[in-house]
Amino acid sequence: MKALDRKLLRDLWTIKTQVVSIALVIACGIGGFLASMSTHESLLLTRGQYYDAARFPHVFAEARRAPDFLAARIADIPGVSAVQTRVVRDVQLDVPGVVQPMTARVIGIPVAAIVDAALPQAMNRLSLKTGRWPAPGAAGEVLVNNRFAEVRKLALGSEIRVLLNGKRERLTIVGTALSPEFIFVTRGGALPDDEWFAVIWMDAGALAAAYNMEGAFNSVALRLADGSRVRDGETAGDATTAAVVAELDRLLEPYGTRGGYGRAEQISHKVLSQEIEQQRVMGTILPAVFLLVAAFILNVVLHRQVNAQRGEIAAFKALGYDDLAIGFHYLKLASVVVAMGILMGIGLGDWLGRTITGLYTEFFRFPTLNYVLSPWVVAAGSLVALLAGFGGTLAAIRGVVALKPAEALRPPAPAEFRPLLLERLGLGRLATPSQRMILRNIERRPGRAAMTVAGIAGSVAIVISGTFWTDAVNHFIDIQFHVAQPAAVYLGFAEPVPESVRFDLSRLPGVRQVETSRTVGARLRAGHRSYRAGVTGLAEGAQLQRIIDVDTGQAAPAPDAVLLTTRVARRLGVGPGDTVTLELMEGRRAQATLRVAGTVHELAGMNAWMRLADLNRIVGDGPVVSTAALVVDRADQDALLTRLKDVPGVATVIVKSTLLDTFRSTTARNLLFYTGVLTIFAAIIAVGVVYNNARIQLAERAWELASLRVLGMTRGEVSVLLLGELAMEILLAIPAGFVAGYYLSLLIVTLTHGEAFEIPLVILPPTYLYAGATVVIAGVVSALIVRNRIDNLDLVSVLKTRE
């Protein structure tokens, strides 16, 4: 081994704790990057494979009752490669032992064809997870979605009851299945709905018979010939999809269609896509912060190494080593540290990626979840880390190479100091000599102090950005579910019902207040842009369904005008005073052009709000409603829910508290994991910065500190000098970190704003406190380790040599 390499190993061994702490910071950066990117990739890949294998459709449409022969004409639309028609109904579901009525989406499948002919299903192929297919002709046998059976603990052979067209039917679960349409299962919101919403597949003939739908369909799905070329499975906005949807709408027009739409508006796909996109955002911002900090520490440590070894470097130069060889030597030192970081980072990233991907299986149901960590992601992460490490090292190396041998051999002259800025301003004489030493050291090297402050502030910011989610989600829940929707129970009717249903409902047990409203599916058009959304008509003075603008408070629709969610207005490119055309999908399928009265910045939903009377007039109906909100005495809630099972026409019953409970328990666990990981990462960074800084200071000032010990200062007094500077830097860094954390979080929420909802930027004081405390603790731990070294300072040997 060459002498220079032996020196490399020895140097590494001398600063081993520092090497490990820096490598750990790099590992966090790489690990975070790999985990986010691999989760993103895995979800994309798994989804893509599943969509292809199960033949997930590209275009969807619902109608009231369309004749089967229309299928052939739909298949003739240019660009369409396959058509699937079926009957789908949302019905009330009753599971023994569950008080609350649930909703089931019953979907007809050609059981005989599937089982007998082993015919591959044209589209939306089901994967049988447990049990068997229903026997052809056995009307009572069904499949349910696997997740529902799991959370409701329904074994094969269990009985459930559904209200099919007003008739109570007993169904036997013979198997559980997964479907590409229901990777994320929800009745419509962005919250997982697994406990209260089931998907039931039953024999198409039996379902059609129950609803007198023989020879007809009310749901159609299409696959497009060039669908595979559509990026990421998205079909929003592309020309083929738009043309097919237009033609499909035209064909279904006489049969009560609610308008066709592409994958982008399919709810399961939409939620999944937003989540995948979020994953990508997290995978780029946070690792960037980590790598930045790692590069910074590496830079400082190498600078220090070079300064401490100026004598040796001079000797090497005097012996004839050239600049390149010496520079290369230090680059190798950096490479070893970065390589250690990369190796640990790959391990960490792989583990974290698998864990996060695993957490997603709670929300997203795939038949198999393929975890991939592709080489290019590893290569990209490693390259960024190497560049960051080398970048940090290069400046230091320039210093080495520039050193003249004679200059390097001379001991450095005492560092130049000046009176403090405060003193120059005439405010001096405030501090003791010790305090002045601390302040002057900071003032003399403002760049280094600033870097330290920046590094620590960075870790404060990371903790905040990982912890504020709980505050934000709680605020979201508060606004959406307590302010905007203060009622306990929300009902949805299968068909519009007379407004007088209010009186019937108010006679049910425990009901104290009833409010009704109506939502009609519509396509909104403005110029060449259009968007499918529900138009909701609210009674004047509605208090159980409020329109909440997060910036200005409660809003209300104006007469003969619509109020749009800001995100909808943006999609349509309209603002207050403009007009939009509503193409309603119910009744006479009326059209109306209305003034946009204003826009509301709502946290969730893509809404168009109107007055109920205006909406009914445009639709051409009398006073009818489709939803009801009930304020209920808590004591009577169970009695009410039991009675609701017998109320005809009620398709969905949403009990707010149970919905929130489920959401909270799953989300809280995931947030906790996420917060925990980021807190650990941030603590590692804080320790990395504080510890390395203290070690470097100690090495540079050992001589000074030893002199003070000789003068009779105690260990404690000497420690204060060194650690006091770090304490000051931490104190400065915490408020700076609060500001940085606020903006980092703002950046993250802005980049993750989805269509369905946005996370409000809410950071409560305890979050700031937690972030500050994490860093203070990391600082104290680092200080204790270094304090131990100060205590063991060998006075005699330190004083023997200058530097």
Added chain:
Amino acid sequence: MSEATTTAPAAAPPIFVARGLTKIYRMGEVDVHALRGVDLDVAAGEFIVLLGPSGSGKSTLLNILGGLDVPTAGEVRFLDHTLTGATEAELTRYRREHVGFVFQFYNLIPSLTTRENVALVTDISEHPMAPEEALEWVGLGERLDHFPSQLSGGEQQRVAIARAIAKRPQVLLCDEPTGALDYETGKLVLDVIARINAELGTTAIVITHNAAIAGMADRVWRFANGRMAGIERNPRKLSASELSW
């Protein structure tokens, strides 16, 4: 070496008494004997010059007398304190209260001014002189607000001496104080040490390579190979200006 030569004049009570001082540094397999049984007595107010080749154990001895290091065997007493067996905290208090150190490389704190470097010591002592007074002693009363980087080597060493004497220590221990200085500057520094010894009565022990300096001392200790090789008493102390080296 007889009792008569190692013992100080009976008039002044001994400030240091050491018997059988031994210091062994364990360097892996080999033992380095830095001190091999040193006996000594120092009277209060004495000026002692310690001569000897490099590696003979001079610094080791001074460090032990100053409470920076502890012997492997033997005993040291300072007045009525036994230094051997003292705890780290006791040694710190001993240094803080009784000992002034001066080193070859000055060891000033670069971030503090002249006055503040001295104040560093006066802040933690019981009956110090004012930093200005201490600096007056070394002839630097005019340079109170200069930083070390703004002073010459000789000036820095005088600040170090001022810092050492500001607490009015009983002993001043100097390890090659002129080692890094040129001839004229070195003389100036030695002169300061001699004056402090004469006028304040501070016991001074000065290590040097330079035999010419020996003329300033009451007694000269010659060190060789970890042993006291000889002790000489000067009939007449010379002043620094009378020396030629």
